[in-house]
Amino acid sequence: MTTGLTELTARPDDSGIDTAVAAVRRLAAALLAAGGRVDLDLDDLARRLTAMASEVEELAPELADRMVDMWSGEGVTRHDPVTGPENAIAPPLVLSAEPDGAVCGTVNLGITYQGPPGCVHGGISALLLDHTLGVANAHAGTSGMTGTLTLRYERPVPLHTDLVVRGRQERVEGRKIWSHGTITAGGEVLVRAEGLFIDKHLARPR
Amino acid sequence: MTTGLTELTARPDDSGIDTAVAAVRRLAAALLAAGGRVDLDLDDLARRLTAMASEVEELAPELADRMVDMWSGEGVTRHDPVTGPENAIAPPLVLSAEPDGAVCGTVNLGITYQGPPGCVHGGISALLLDHTLGVANAHAGTSGMTGTLTLRYERPVPLHTDLVVRGRQERVEGRKIWSHGTITAGGEVLVRAEGLFIDKHLARPR
Numbered sequence: 321m322t323t324g325l326t327e328l329t330a331r332p333d334d335s336g337i338d339t340a341v342a343a344v345r346r347l348a349a350a351l352l353a354a355g356g357r358v359d360l361d362l363d364d365l366a367r368r369l370t371a372m373a374s375e376v377e378e379l380a381p382e383l384a385d386r387m388v389d390m391w392s393g394e395g396v397t398r399h400d401p402v403t404g405p406e407n408a409i410a411p412p413l414v415l416s417a418e419p420d421g422a423v424c425g426t427v428n429l430g431i432t433y434q435g436p437p438g439c440v441h442g443g444i445s446a447l448l449l450d451h452t453l454g455v456a457n458a459h460a461g462t463s464g465m466t467g468t469l470t471l472r473y474e475r476p477v478p479l480h481t482d483l484v485v486r487g488r489q490e491r492v493e494g495r496k497i498w499s500h501g502t503i504t505a506g507g508e509v510l511v512r513a514e515g516l517f518i519d520k521h522l523a524r525p526r
Numbered sequence: 527m528t529t530g531l532t533e534l535t536a537r538p539d540d541s542g543i544d545t546a547v548a549a550v551r552r553l554a555a556a557l558l559a560a561g562g563r564v565d566l567d568l569d570d571l572a573r574r575l576t577a578m579a580s581e582v583e584e585l586a587p588e589l590a591d592r593m594v595d596m597w598s599g600e601g602v603t604r605h606d607p608v609t610g611p612e613n614a615i616a617p618p619l620v621l622s623a624e625p626d627g628a629v630c631g632t633v634n635l636g637i638t639y640q641g642p643p644g645c646v647h648g649g650i651s652a653l654l655l656d657h658t659l660g661v662a663n664a665h666a667g668t669s670g671m672t673g674t675l676t677l678r679y680e681r682p683v684p685l686h687t688d689l690v691v692r693g694r695q696e697r698v699e700g701r702k703i704w705s706h707g708t709i710t711a712g713g714e715v716l717v718r719a720e721g722l723f724i725d726k727h728l729a730r731p732r
């Protein structure tokens with residue numbers, strides 16, 4: 321890490337599963353950018369990809385065993401749909417601890433995350449913020465499950481732009497946890513999130 | 527369609543781009559289910575996938591032209607991250623009009639959408655609901671951009687379970703639109719959403 325901040329999520333490796341997943345992510349973006357009219361034998365591509373998927377599926381462990389593996393340790397997860405280097409849905413966002421106790425990361429989203437023309441889907445902003453508030457809670461020492469999440473969309477969130485996603489735990493009262501977050505670009509707030517979390521956790525698979 | 531309801535989103539085709547994207551979706555799930563310890567040459571898989579991505583990228587149209595194509599017509603979109611058959615991030619959810627004016631669809635989510643152990647990520651529930659409220663607004667005749675979205679998480683949302691996502695426009699006053707939605711399983715409400723939308727639209731690319 322060049323910034324000197326403590327990373328709280330997994331940074332993708334440049335070999336193994338993370339590179340295969342990064343390639344899937346790139347292929348997903350490429351296919352969406354190409355569209356159905358592209359001069360390519362898409363049925364053949366589908367067959368080749370399906371063969372690869374079958375090959376991987378056959379070698380995969382039992383889901384119950386894999387779930388134990390995913391959730392082992394108290395560290396960062398590698399599988400989630402926001403920061404997970406092993407999840408092709410995740411951009412992925414890398415979050416670091418800031419000196420003031422907040423957690424923060426920068427992400428640049430392409431057309432797979434589009435809502436309004438040229439802009440990030442409001443639900444994708446919600447996904448990034450919900451996850452970031454969860455990481456902020458874990459970083460602050462008391463985390464839980466989302467009870468209520470309120471998103472205020474102040475300005476459109478552009479695609480192909482560096483977005484700063486920030487979250488911070490505000491206060492804890494009994495089992496209630498309040499946290500808030502923002503998505504900004506160039507210092508301007510685009511989306512605000514307020515979350516009320518409840519300090520309870522589902523049992524980890526084992 | 528067997529239910530006789532009017533579909534409001536694109537149902538995936540069984541050839542061409544939709545099948546290639548479905549195969550990417552399946553591969554993303556397979557890799558996440560496999561994990562990094564799988565007995566497979568993941569670097570070689572990454573190389574093969576990267577070569578495919580490069581091939582597709584080289585044949586893709588200019589992004590500006592593709593954006594015009596994506597947003598042409600007044601019908602359903604095929605590219606969005608919730609219902610889009612051309613978007614590997616989308617489950618995809620198919621939404622239909624109900625006789626009472628609501629829009630509704632059933633979706634079953636796997637581990638790429640996981641938040642808490644064995645459960646759907648709260649941000650993914652938000653994504654599904656934000657989009658469904660948008661489709662409900664369009665179906666009701668007055669749509670816009672999300673202003674405020676509030677999610678209430680009443681119970682954990684299980685993976686590998688048929689989830690019913692429903693949305694409905696409640697009222698319109700001037701440029702303000704109120705809508706609400708739910709995610710249910712077996713008739714039990716798991717998540718509720720309330721959205722305030724503003725009747726304004728970003729210009730479509732042309």
